[in-house]
Amino acid sequence: MIRLYNTLTRKKEELQTLEPGIVKMYVCGPTVYNDAHVGHAMSALVFDIIRRYLEYRGYRVRHVMNYTDVDDKIIQRANQMGIDPFALAQKYIEDFNQNLEDLNILPATSKPQVSKTMPQIIAFVQGLIERGYAYPTPSGDVYFRVTKDDDYGKLSGRKLEEMQAGARIEVGEEKQHPMDFALWKAAKPGEPAWDSPWGKGRPGWHIECSAMNLAELGEQIDIHGGGNDLIFPHHENEIAQTESYTGKPFARYWMHNGMLQLGGEKMSKSLGNIISIKEFLSKRDADVMRMLVLNGSYRAPLVFNEETLDAAEKGLERLKSALRPAINKSADSTADAVVALPAAIQTVETAFTEAMDDDFNTAGALGALFDFVRAINTARDAGATESQLRPAQDTLRKLTGVLGLRLTEKRGAGDADKFIELLLEVRTEARKQKLWALSDMIRDRLKELGVIVEDSREGSTWRYS
RNA sequence: GGCGACGUGGCCAAGUGGUAAGGCAAGGCUCUGCAAAAGCCUGAUACAUGGGUUCGAAUCCCAUCGUCGCCUCCA
Incomplete structure (x- = not known):
């Protein structure tokens, strides 16, 4: 019996899947506008380990991880660089896929992208409007109506009244309530835009995951995962959208990994204290990152x-x-x-x-x-x-x-092996003649070259360091 | 200010009512030409602090202090 901690109930619960033997798991992936960092690696590793274990215990896991490839930051960065936003996103999608492979993370069974899910997103927004959970504005935006959703705030443990104080409204917004959030944003000049019943525009951040979930896994899923920085507002809003749309409970279990800590604070793109996955892997083996994650608890901050x-x-x-x-x-x-x-x-x-x-x-x-x-x-x-x-x-x-560890011994160039063997034979002979200075020199020099020599009563062994 | 998580030996960390896993580091030992590896041994008079509940608490309750996250984009 597998028990897991559910952010929604703040308790450990027994895993009971919607369909016997199958786990439908959706994990929020990155917004692709620059190199992924080791914090992303932590999250991906956590859910990779969970997936691998579920499979070990006999479940078939339908694992969906999305790419947010339509976003303000992508557009901004692409404009700065003078390139097409889709090309920029595509490059970083490919980079991230490579990162995951390098980290020995099993590829998700499906990797949807916002830009390829537009009809479903538009239909989703339309459905919410029809049900009275959303409203278009004269300028072509569409907002979710939080006051219509009576359990809004249940995931993050917030109440609408308490949140109003700190909420801010940008000048020119046409929200009916400060906490209403955008499902669809009217296009601004020079931005990628799609045709919709509300004019040209693009989706808000949260709706994409609701729509991709629905498209990939259906109205209800077992596990929804992501970093705990996504609990509010992202996952809160996802629940609001999906449950308002389907009238059914969305995810049975909400799982959130803790944040990776660098120098006492969270590593994030906005703080700028970033170590990219690529940079990490140039210095350490992928297993080291995984081992670091394994040594801790996935829900707690990770000291890096x-x-x-x-x-x-x-x-x-x-x-x-x-x-x-x-x-x-x-x-x-x-x-x-x-x-x-x-x-x-x-x-x-x-x-x-x-x-x-x-x-x-x-x-x-x-x-x-x-x-x-x-x-x-x-x-x-x-x-x-x-x-x-x-x-x-x-x-x-x-x-x-x-657990996803490979425990591979480092290999040198294969053809070096027989020369190393030869050196060890020579050294063994030297040791027999008690030529300690010579045998120590061979051992030291080999060590400098990345070959560890160890002596025992039965003879000498070697391996790459 | 609001919401949430957490505070276990030098470091990372498991354990959520019955008497402190494990890893790293440190010291001693065995082995050994030396080194390394492996193995053995040593280490928290009690788990932030102060109260309380209980036969019994790191583990439940309250308070205090501290750290972190979210409340704006974020894995």
Whole structure:
């Protein structure tokens, strides 16, 4: 039984899908006008991990992630650069897809774009007007009428009366209520625009997700996800639109990831304290970012700095250490630590699942995995053979794989391997002759070249650092 | 000002009523020519502070302090 925290009820609830065995999940994607940053990576990783785990538990996941490719900022930036806004958006969509692939994030089963969903959006707005939930203005805008929606504010825990004080109305707006928000904006000169019953214009921010959800997944979905900075107003407004339109509850579970913290505050485009995914990946392995996310709780802020990244990287090394080959090449061992391995497999499977079932407690799951790593390493040291180690290592690979970790050893150019082997042979000979200075030099120089040499009683081993 | 989340050892962090997982860092040890790796051991007189409920609380309630998010575009 999987339990997950629902922002709407502020409680953990048992996962009950609309259709047995199928999870319909919609996650808000980025507005594509510049390089995606590691905060986007966190969000994408969180929902990738959730998806992978749901699939591991036997669900088929219909995973939709949208691209907002029609937006003020895109238009603004494109105008500055003197290029077509659609071309700009397309470039960043492709970049983001590449980022996701580099981060080992499974591609969403569907990736709709606003610019390709225009008829559905217009129909949606039209439907809201017909039902009395929206109204056009003389200048060609269309607003959602919040006073008509009696439970407006239920997701973010706000009441209309309380919000009015701080609300601001721009000069020239024709809202009937300060909190009314735009479903459709009349076109300004030089902007991309689409024909509509209200004249040329383009959609407001929130309506696109409602329309794409409806088009891709239907009137009701299981999980709606995104960063917790989207709770208000974006998701609040989405609920208002969709439920007013369909008359049915929209998403069963609202899931929100916490914000990535850089230097004590949220990383965001508007604050300008950004590290792009590309920049991150030029310095660290993709698994490091994932490990950082796994070590924490997806709902809590994530501390992102050199220290936590180093810790994540070392933790990764530790997981990998269990996958190193057996030392004992002869007969099977009967040492206690080796005999205990099958039981450890059972233990880790159970502990892993229990943790993950409880609102995707990845930190707890990692704890179980690290215990298992110790069991494997102890067994190896105690003399387990390859065949004795393999089932446990397979289990570790399987479970870390569920979390989306690759645990790949770094590879150099393949043809270097035999020369490294040759150097090690020479070094082994040098060691036999107690030529310590020479053998240390070989080891040091190889280390500088990214090859780690380790000696043991059974001989020397090497791997890329 | 309003709404919400959170405050656990040097750092990251699990645990939401029964007596503190795990990782990183640190110190000691085993192994070892040295180094590294792996393994073992050591560490929170009690989980922001002050009250309260309870046989019993990090875990529930209240207050205080602090941090963060949202209230405007934002994953």
